[in-house]
Amino acid sequence: MDDIGQKRRLGRRSTPHRGVRIQEVAKLAEVSTATVSRALASPQRVSPEKRARVLEAIAKTGYTPNLSARSLRSQKTGMILVVLPDLANTFFSRILRGIEETLFEAGYGMIISDLDGSPEKEAHFAAFTAAGRVDGAILLNGHLFGQSRDGQGRAAEIDMPIVALCESIPNADIPQIEIDNRAAARKMTQYLASRGHRRILYVSGPTGNVLERERYRGYRDGLRRAGLSFEPELVVPGDYTIESGMQAGRFIVEQRRRPSAVFCTSDEMAIGLIRVLLSAGIRVPQDISVAGFDDIEFAVVAEPALTTIRQPRQELGRAAASALIALLQKQETPRLIRLETELVIRDSVAEPRPSRDGRG
Amino acid sequence: MDDIGQKRRLGRRSTPHRGVRIQEVAKLAEVSTATVSRALASPQRVSPEKRARVLEAIAKTGYTPNLSARSLRSQKTGMILVVLPDLANTFFSRILRGIEETLFEAGYGMIISDLDGSPEKEAHFAAFTAAGRVDGAILLNGHLFGQSRDGQGRAAEIDMPIVALCESIPNADIPQIEIDNRAAARKMTQYLASRGHRRILYVSGPTGNVLERERYRGYRDGLRRAGLSFEPELVVPGDYTIESGMQAGRFIVEQRRRPSAVFCTSDEMAIGLIRVLLSAGIRVPQDISVAGFDDIEFAVVAEPALTTIRQPRQELGRAAASALIALLQKQETPRLIRLETELVIRDSVAEPRPSRDGRG
DNA sequence: AAAGTTCATGTAATCGATTACATCGAGCCC
DNA sequence: GGGCTCGATGTAATCGATTACATGAACTTT
Known part of the structure; x- marks a missing residue:
């Protein structure tokens, strides 16, 4: 009583x-x-x-x-932060789904941070992790939070499971999940060469980007293996967006001496570029072949259907989430997971025309 | 001392x-x-x-x-739940960006829940809100959490600021942010009719979907206003995906008596459908005109460039987030916000061929 | 100048769970 | 049968902030 x-x-x-x-x-x-x-x-x-x-x-x-109470006491939030450079980009949405699926199965929730190129936001989300709102993070942006900041807060930030997805982070002792970008780009370049192309234009990703560096290397590897010489004027800058592909397309249209093939490092750029070529009366692939990278959903319905490199996007997401979960459970995880890419041959690449401007 | x-x-x-x-x-x-x-x-x-x-x-x-401690005491988490039916769908990514931007500016974080058609997940996320992990929610899935569940937990769930985005929720006393789907579909149907089309095929969204119902009504409104009769065999089911557009395309290819125009209720379906028509040797728009809905990024680079309805996607996201923030701050917000759509005329719609199968 | 206000600050209760530690009883061993 | 272990359960400390309330100084009012 x-x-x-x-x-x-x-x-x-x-x-x-x-x-x-x-x-x-x-x-x-x-x-x-x-x-x-x-x-x-x-x-x-x-x-x-x-x-x-x-x-x-x-x-x-x-x-x-009440989860606030629970996490206050148990020091666990059941939340994972996913940092990505551009939420509006098609490429990421399927990766996100892979992540979400896997996290959900393991009972975790997903907090998304769209950097959108703003370093200010980055600092904000660094604080987020430090404030103990998440148990771990998946980084798709190619560098750690602390990297551009002074050392003060760094220790706190690094003290948390983190994995890097797609864009590897150099010198970081964390699991990295990626494809072999260099090998994939080489594969595509060699394929184009094998079809008889000798002037292969390369539309790059954003400069400074790790992915871009690897793919660029792969492009040069491919040229070398095919016995073609590298020519600086055959490199055109891009940033993976449709718009930048269209710009590259306009650049090509204006040229007198055109490449016979174009290797775009994203499907978005390839689709934008093809559209500009077609509008200018240049046929694809009869006049110019175009290859992409990623194999997004639209690649197969593009006109012509895009020859490209398939990245297992959903799998990448799942693998990253799994690795992170393993880390959270103090299990061992390989430092580097590389998923296989696949050369997908469709209709946007053909033999070059009987050389009007053959060389070598 | x-x-x-x-x-x-x-x-x-x-x-x-x-x-x-x-x-x-x-x-x-x-x-x-x-x-x-x-x-x-x-x-x-x-x-x-x-x-x-x-x-x-x-x-x-x-x-x-420490944010767990803060929210335990202050009963505020600074987090908003965003529930959407399909994270992999291009349509949502830009909306998400609009939401994220606005929430970020107001100091809120965003937790994403991809339902992916699974009601089980829905229950899980309902629990989420009840557990006080978020201060509010933005629902893109067309119904409230509690709706399919028994009354027990409902009171707790409804007791939190919620807004509905895109898919309105009937009988719910919450702010709804949407476009006028019915008027937009009518506008497109009338446009097609004004170009001289009399057999306009309609590729629907998923049945039961609120969006779909409205657009379907708009289609019928448009037919009526144009003085055309509705014919049930000119309605083909779809679900907004590329794949379902391709199926609809195959259906059309098999027909003997084909429509002269097709109105797809998503750009994805339009693009998939066009691809199938082209592969079958049917020219777009010379043989068949095709219209889309949404004006996604790829609409402008599709071949032919897509005539479609532009939805202000990022704005929709921003508006929803703003409405929710107003609610959180106990301010007044209109129950219904309708953003304007725009008929975007490009190249995928033309006059029908001098009628081989004219009627009326 | 007494009384009342206002403002800056400190003390400690509070949010709602988890979990270390204590307790108690049952089962086991010799 | 006494001592020991082990498992189930309860009590209360704890996580780390916010904030109600108390306090005292400075300032105003009459």
Whole structure:
């Protein structure tokens, strides 16, 4: 009886709150709060009888644990931060889905940060991780939070499981999940050469980008292996967007001496570029062949259907999430996971025309 | 002196924690924790001198407030849940960006839930909101969490600011942000009719979808206004994906008596459909005109460039986020916000051929 | 000059869970 | 049967902030 009096004092009926509290469940099930908590977290540690009582009380009250309280105490948030450079880019959406799927299966939620090229936002999200709002992070942006900041906050930021996806982060001792960009670009370049092309124009990604560096190397590897010489004027800058592909297209249209093939380092650019060529009356692939990179959904329905490099995007997302989860569970994970790419041959690449401007 | 002794007892040096605690900052700045907290939350309430000391101490220690603790106490998480049916769909990515931008500016973070057609996940995310992990939600999926569940948990779930984006939610007293789908579909149908088309095939969205219902009505409105009769065999089911557009395309190819124009309720379907027609030797728009809906990035570079309805996607996202923020700040917000759509005329629609199968 | 205000600040209660530690009873061993 | 281990359970400390309330100084009012 004394007991009940005490409990009354604890429960404040004056301020009605959003959710049902664990106390109420405990009272209804006639157990302690500890037992309620255990019934949820480690069911095997409470007797079947009490567990049933607890579950019934939970169902009756509609109780859901307050996650702020839980994470304050347990130092775990069940949340993963995903940092990516451009949310509006098609390429990422399927990767995101792969991540989300896998995280969800493991009981984690996903917080998304779209940097959109703004370093200010980056700092903000660094603070986010430091503030203990997330248990780990997946970085698609090619560098760590602290890298451009002074050393002060760095220690706190690095002290958390992180994996790098797609854009590898040099000198970081974290799992990296990626494709072999260099080999893939070489493969495509060699394929174009094998079809008889000798002037292969390269539309790059953003300068400074790790992906871009690797693909550029692969392009040069490919040229070398095919016995073609590298010519600086056959490199045109781009940034993976449709618009930059269109710009590259306009550049080509204006040229007198045109390449016979164009290797775009993203499908978006290839599609934009093809559109400009077609509008200018240049046929693809009869006059100029065009190859892409990524194999996005639209590659197969482009006109002509795009010859490209397939990246297993959803798989990349899943692999990154899995690696991170392994890290969170203190399991071992390989430092480097490389998924296979595939050369997908469709209709946008053909033999060059019987050389009007053959060389070598 | 006694004071310092007390503080020592409070601070446990034994367990080293992730972040710096407010206590440490307070000690370093020689103020109370309350002052530190206030210096951050409402700077005007502490003297400039102490504020400076606090800020200096914060800089020196690299302190960031623990957000779990903050939200436990203040009942605010600074997080918004965004529920959407398909993360991999291009259409959503730009909307998401609009949402993210606006939320970020207001200091909120974004948690994404990709339902991917699974009701199980929906229940999970309903629990999420009930668990007080988010302050509000933006729903792109066309119904409330509780709708398919029994009444028990519902009250808790509804007790939180929510807005519906794109797919309106009937009978819900929440702000809805959308375009006028019916008027837009009517506009397109009338445009097609005005170009001389009399057999206009309609490729629908998923059945049961609110968007779809509205657009379907608009299609029929348009037919009526143009004095055309509705014919059930000119309605083909789709689900907004490229693949379903291709299926619709194959259906058309197989027909003997083909429509002269096709109105697809998404650009993805239009692009997939065009690809199938072209492959079958049917020219677009010379033989068949095709119109889309949404004006996604690829519409302009499609071959032929797509005539479509432009939805202000990023604006939709921003508007939804703004409405939600207003709600969170207890401000008034209109129940219904309708953004303007625009008929974008490009190359995929032309006059029908001098009628081989004219009628009427 | 007494009383009342206002403002800056400190003390400690509070948010709602998890979990270390204590307790108690049952089962086991010799 | 006494001592020991082990498992189930309860009690209360704890996570790290915010904030209600208390306090005292400075300033105003009459």
